[in-house]
Amino acid sequence: MTALAIRLDQLSKQYRFGARPRRRTLREALTEAAASPWRNLRRLAGAAGRGTTEDDTFWALRDVSFEVGHGEVLGVIGRNGAGKSTLLKLLSRITAPTSGRAEVWGRVGSLLEVGTGFHPELTGRDNVYLNGAILGMERGYITSRFDAIVEFAGVEQFIDTPVKRYSSGMYLRLAFAVAAHLEPDVLIVDEVLAVGDAEFQQKCIGRMNEVACDGRTVLFVSHNLGAVQRLCTRSILLEKGNLVADGETSEVIRQYLASHDTEAPAGRWIDLTAAPRTGSASARFTGVQYGSGDQLVDFSPHPGGPLEIVVGIDASIALNRPRVGFTLRDRYGGPLISGSTYALGVATPLPIGYSSWRFVLETLPLRPGPYQLELWLADSMGASVDRLQPALWMEVFDRQPRGFGPHYNPRHDGILYCEYSAGRVEAAVRHRTGGEPASAATQSR
Numbered sequence: 001m002t003a004l005a006i007r008l009d010q011l012s013k014q015y016r017f018g019a020r021p022r023r024r025t026l027r028e029a030l031t032e033a034a035a036s037p038w039r040n041l042r043r044l045a046g047a048a049g050r051g052t053t054e055d056d057t058f059w060a061l062r063d064v065s066f067e068v069g070h071g072e073v074l075g076v077i078g079r080n081g082a083g084k085s086t087l088l089k090l091l092s093r094i095t096a097p098t099s100g101r102a103e104v105w106g107r108v109g110s111l112l113e114v115g116t117g118f119h120p121e122l123t124g125r126d127n128v129y130l131n132g133a134i135l136g137m138e139r140g141y142i143t144s145r146f147d148a149i150v151e152f153a154g155v156e157q158f159i160d161t162p163v164k165r166y167s168s169g170m171y172l173r174l175a176f177a178v179a180a181h182l183e184p185d186v187l188i189v190d191e192v193l194a195v196g197d198a199e200f201q202q203k204c205i206g207r208m209n210e211v212a213c214d215g216r217t218v219l220f221v222s223h224n225l226g227a228v229q230r231l232c233t234r235s236i237l238l239e240k241g242n243l244v245a246d247g248e249t250s251e252v253i254r255q256y257l258a259s260h261d262t263e264a265p266a267g268r269w270i271d272l273t274a275a276p277r278t279g280s281a282s283a284r285f286t287g288v289q290y291g292s293g294d295q296l297v298d299f300s301p302h303p304g305g306p307l308e309i310v311v312g313i314d315a316s317i318a319l320n321r322p323r324v325g326f327t328l329r330d331r332y333g334g335p336l337i338s339g340s341t342y343a344l345g346v347a348t349p350l351p352i353g354y355s356s357w358r359f360v361l362e363t364l365p366l367r368p369g370p371y372q373l374e375l376w377l378a379d380s381m382g383a384s385v386d387r388l389q390p391a392l393w394m395e396v397f398d399r400q401p402r403g404f405g406p407h408y409n410p411r412h413d414g415i416l417y418c419e420y421s422a423g424r425v426e427a428a429v430r431h432r433t434g435g436e437p438a439s440a441a442t443q444s445r
């Protein structure tokens with residue numbers, strides 16, 4: 001039997017609307033599972049539980065178990081919102097599971113959705129070294145791979161520019177090059193093909209093939225079924241967070257395509273129509289999306305990165321100068337950041353019918369963890385029309401996929417995130433020739 005590279009045991013990740021997270025002990029979880037088979041059934045039945053109960057949650061991933069042997073190339077397919085990226089985030093340790101376990105043997109290199117992996121203020125060069133260091137590599141080794149990485153990415157001219165100035169294509173190229181050239185034992189790639197141009201896509205597939213031929217393990221998420229077919233002998237299919245097929249790629253693709261037409265495609269909106277709310281309700285928030293950039297609404301904001309929030313409103317009355325606002329709160333409800341059209345002097349009217357509104361924060365000053373997102377809408381006089389407190393729990397993810405083993409950094413304490421630098425300012429060096437500290441002190445006098 002080949003050695004294992006990955007083992008998942010009932011891995012689950014739950015996201016919440018409006019409910020307050022509470023640490024549950026294993027005993028509580030077991031008692032609850034036994035006491036409320038109904039609710040568990042309802043959760044299992046799909047995106048589940050969007051009622052107005054306190055415990056308003058859904059499972060992005062639910063009891064997923066499988067093993068991947070060392071050197072296997074596994075395709076992960078499924079429709080939008082099926083839980084593919086959630087699975088990869090858990091494997092990259094940028095977020096923690098709600099329950100279950102994920103074990104990975106060896107170093108993990110991951111390319112997740114744009115936004116994770118790089119430090120925006122650092123140059124391309126520094127990011128290559130930083131990523132290598134996090135993977136536990138010696139500087140000399142990273143240097144030996146450096147030219148190949150830069151050449152693959154085609155960013156020679158910009159290698160000393162901070163990556164926040166990169167286009168999303170350049171960013172992606174460099175991120176892929178780093179993940180694929182620093183010889184991780186397990187390479188995790190999410191949807192890289194969706195963003196790059198055709199030539200770059202070919203290069204990526206070629207490189208993943210080389211990594212695989214090298215006997216390393218690859219996990220590849222893509223909607224490009226042709227690429228999955230070419231690269232992966234085995235694939236898994238996720239549906240609404242559940243693992244529904246695991247086997248030979250062409251067979252799993254066949255099953256996926258067969259199920260495809262029978263259901264309406266899942267949107268990327270988090271539905272708020274059933275969320276608990278107050279206000280006159282003549283206009284209501286219907287859905288929200290959020291993410292780490294102005295092009296993707298990927299639910300993956302990270303410290304120091306941008307945060308974009310888009311809300312949909314369905315109105316049965318028109319408002320001339322509506323006040324649309326949000327507040328981010330800590331887990332106890334304390335307000336941290338808020339913003340509104342009113343505060344900015346934006347005077348766009350709210351029409352009858354549907355409209356969507358956007359907030360963009362350039363630099364999110366929050367550390368990884370769950371935060372409450374409150375949404376509110378008021379009329380021109382400030383009278384509340386619709387208020388969801390909280391509309392949902394927003395998760396901020398670690399920017400840096402974590403390596404495993406001795407280089408794993410535990411999360412720092414605190415809520416606020418701030419760019420800073422650190423280093424020694426001055427040193428009064430005393431030379432000593434050895435022996436006891438006391439004698440060294442005497443000598444240096």
Ligand SMILES: Nc1ncnc2c1ncn2[C@@H]1O[C@H](COP(=O)(O)OP(=O)(O)OP(=O)(O)O)[C@@H](O)[C@H]1O
Nearest residue numbers: 015060079080081082083084085086087268299395
């Ligand atoms: N941080 C988050 N907060 C709240 N909900 C989330 C978060 N991340 C994902 N979700 C929800 O979890 C579900 C699974 O999302 P995920 O991103 O894993 O899907 P996916 O299979 O990668 O989809 P796609 O093919 O569109 O990339 C979706 O319903 C999504 O809306």
Ligand SMILES: [Mg+2]
Nearest residue numbers: 084085086191
């Ligand atoms: Mg995804």
